[in-house]
Amino acid sequence: MSPMSPAEKIAKLESLLARVKERTEAPRRAGAAPIPAPEPAAQPAAATAPEPPAPMTVQDLPPVALPSAPPPAELSSGWSEPPAVLDAGPETAADPVVEMGDDMEVEVSAEVVEVDIDIDEPGMFPAESGAQPVADALANGAAEPEAELEELASDASAPPAAEPEPEPAPELEPEPVIAGNEVIEPAPSSSPRPIAVEPPAYEEESAPRHTPPPESGKQVAAPSVKPEPASWKVSAPPPSLESHTLIGGWREPGMAIPREAAEPRVPAVRVPPPPPPPPPDAFAPQARTGSVSPRAGEPSSIGPVVTKPELPESAQVATIEGVAPQFAPATFGDLLDATLAL
Amino acid sequence: MAGPAFDPSGAVRFDVNNGAASDTRGNRLVLVPASALEALDRQTPGALAHLGSEVGRGCGARVAARLGGDGGVRGATLEVVVSHLAGELAIAGLGAVHFERWGRAMVIVVENPSVNSDGFIGAALSGALASAAGREVSIAPLGREGTTARYFVGTPQTVSKARSMLSQGKSWSDVLGALQKVAG
Numbered sequence: 360m361s362p363m364s365p366a367e368k369i370a371k372l373e374s375l376l377a378r379v380k381e382r383t384e385a386p387r388r389a390g391a392a393p394i395p396a397p398e399p400a401a402q403p404a405a406a407t408a409p410e411p412p413a414p415m416t417v418q419d420l421p422p423v424a425l426p427s428a429p430p431p432a433e434l435s436s437g438w439s440e441p442p443a444v445l446d447a448g449p450e451t452a453a454d455p456v457v458e459m460g461d462d463m464e465v466e467v468s469a470e471v472v473e474v475d476i477d478i479d480e481p482g483m484f485p486a487e488s489g490a491q492p493v494a495d496a497l498a499n500g501a502a503e504p505e506a507e508l509e510e511l512a513s514d515a516s517a518p519p520a521a522e523p524e525p526e527p528a529p530e531l532e533p534e535p536v537i538a539g540n541e542v543i544e545p546a547p548s549s550s551p552r553p554i555a556v557e558p559p560a561y562e563e564e565s566a567p568r569h570t571p572p573p574e575s576g577k578q579v580a581a582p583s584v585k586p587e588p589a590s591w592k593v594s595a596p597p598p599s600l601e602s603h604t605l606i607g608g609w610r611e612p613g614m615a616i617p618r619e620a621a622e623p624r625v626p627a628v629r630v631p632p633p634p635p636p637p638p639p640d641a642f643a644p645q646a647r648t649g650s651v652s653p654r655a656g657e658p659s660s661i662g663p664v665v666t667k668p669e670l671p672e673s674a675q676v677a678t679i680e681g682v683a684p685q686f687a688p689a690t691f692g693d694l695l696d697a698t699l700a701l
Numbered sequence: 702m703a704g705p706a707f708d709p710s711g712a713v714r715f716d717v718n719n720g721a722a723s724d725t726r727g728n729r730l731v732l733v734p735a736s737a738l739e740a741l742d743r744q745t746p747g748a749l750a751h752l753g754s755e756v757g758r759g760c761g762a763r764v765a766a767r768l769g770g771d772g773g774v775r776g777a778t779l780e781v782v783v784s785h786l787a788g789e790l791a792i793a794g795l796g797a798v799h800f801e802r803w804g805r806a807m808v809i810v811v812e813n814p815s816v817n818s819d820g821f822i823g824a825a826l827s828g829a830l831a832s833a834a835g836r837e838v839s840i841a842p843l844g845r846e847g848t849t850a851r852y853f854v855g856t857p858q859t860v861s862k863a864r865s866m867l868s869q870g871k872s873w874s875d876v877l878g879a880l881q882k883v884a885g
Contacts, residue, residue, distance in 0.1 A: 686805050691782035692775025695834055698807035701859045701880050 704768055704781030707788035724763070735794075735815045742818045750820040757825035760789035761832030771835025786829055795825055803877045807854040808843070814850060823852055830854065843873035853877070 363371075688694040713730060714723050722730040742749035764785040768774045774782055779800070787798040796814035800807060809826050816822065823840035831837050841860040843851040844867070851873060853863050859880060866876045 686802075688779060688802075690776050691779045692834065694779055694802060694807055695775065695830070695836060695838070695854075697805035698854050699836065699838065699856050699859075701806055701855050701883075 704773075704777040706781075707767075707784045709788055709792055712789075712792045728759075735817075738816045738821060739818060742816075742821065747820075749816075749818055750824040753816075753818075753821035753824035754828035756793055756795070757790075757828030757830075758832040759828075760786065760793055760825070761829035761834075763789050764829070764833040765835075768833075771833065774833045775835070782833065786833060790825070790829065793825075795822060798826075801851070803874075804881045806877050806880060808877070809840075809852045809854060811850045811852065813848050819850065819852075822850065826852055827854075841867075843867065843876070855880075 686697065688697060711725055714725070714727075715721075716723070722732060724730060738749055738752065741752070764782065765771050765774050767785060768777050768781065783798075783800045790796070790798045794815050795811070797812045799810050799812075801810055802808070811822055811826070814822050819842040823842055827838050827840040838854050839857040839860040841853045841855070841863045843853055843863075845851075853860065853873075853876075855863070862883070863876050863880060866879060867873065871879070
């Protein structure tokens with residue numbers, strides 16, 4: 360880390376002080392559970408240096424970690440508070456506790472906690488897998504607490520500007536919008552503290568919750584992605600998506616994706632298809648005269664097609680040629696001669 | 702009718718005191734039962750035909766006497782000759798006679814004949830015609846329909862053909878038609 364110039368440090372400390380004052384003056388949110396002040400640091404911190412509030416230089420002060428507000432009890436967004444009791448484990452880079460007075464006790468923690476949460480709940484897809492960095496209380500950088508301590512140290516004689524009351528969430532940066540299909544992991548079962556939950560607003564949920572990991576080097580605590588408790592509201596689909604269906608469209612934020620959702624869904628209510636049109640009467644009588652052509656597109660129906668001839672009622676059919684011989688005997692002798700001539 | 706009408710009055714005279722039956726010219730007559738003639742036909746075939754021819758010739762002779770001889774008969778109308786012949790045959794008791802002409806063929810129809818013998822009736826008819834008209838003719842029976850019997854009048858050759866065809870089962874109308882075609 361490159362050394363900062365005094366002017367930069369002063370500017371940072373001033374900005375930090377302004378933020379602290381602003382927070383202390385801001386009214387507390389209703390419903391936020393007051394969290395007791397953190398206990399003094401553990402033995403390692405106590406053994407380190409219970410120093411009197413003597414004037415100190417900024418350079419000498421170790422980085423101070425302000426106690427971050429615990430997450431709401433009902434929060435199940437996956438955000439987890441760093442452990443209250445700091446263990447001097449191998450991963451702890453530095454956890455000095457500086458007691459700056461009777462009223463001031465600053466704990467600086469730069470540890471990185473990896474939380475692996477295995478979700479065995481059936482029907483849930485883990486949206487996040489593997490180790491994820493837990494957000495630090497302050498994501499503004501490692502030097503910021505340090506600068507804040509310097510500011511406080513300069514005013515050691517003065518009463519503390521504000522007791523380090525737990526703040527639910529420092530205004531760090533705009534929270535990422537959670538994607539609609541992102542699964543929110545439940546709170547770890549090992550968390551000793553209750554989690555107060557206020558439903559976040561839908562708009563905030565749509566932001567991504569994770570920041571990309573550091574490019575290289577020592578792993579740095581990721582900025583806190585704890586959602587804003589006050590903005591947790593009863594989720595509702597955005598106005599633009601109100602007309603969408605729950606199938607394949609908008610999904611309740613924070614809800615896990617059921618396995619059935621990944622598969623094609625069958626509509627809950629089946630609308631029976633319209634009944635087919637009644638089949639045409641196969642033996643319905645058709646036109647009896649003239650040429651009958653079957654209707655196009657219809658199934659073939661068997662029916663008699665009768666064509667009647669049109670004949671005249673009477674006609675001169677026979678033609679007689681010649682005249683039959685007429686025999687008209689005038690006397691009895693003519694007839695007798697005729698019959699004897701046979 | 703151009704000729705004299707047939708007048709049967711006084712055709713048969715019965716002299717009861719003398720026990721004689723005679724015609725208008727005084728020739729004696731014998732009343733013979735019809736059954737006796739039929740019995741004669743069974744016992745002496747051909748005798749009855751001869752008898753019948755003689756009966757017929759008597760009738761024809763009287764017609765010719767009235768009509769002016771055989772020339773008068775041939776020159777008389779068909780109706781006059783038929784009327785006189787039919788009248789004389791009726792007085793003789795042979796049956797009711799009328800003539801049919803089928804084309805050029807002469808057919809004599811006898812209804813209610815007294816003697817059930819075609820030989821006897823045919824011989825009487827041919828005798829009557831020959832005596833009246835002065836020309837020998839032959840008679841072939843065509844058949845009976847109830848009490849009506851038909852007889853074809855022709856030459857002996859033609860009658861022989863008709864008999865032959867009738868014996869083959871042809872109807873009398875077909876025979877008459879066939880005779881017309883043969884003659885052309």
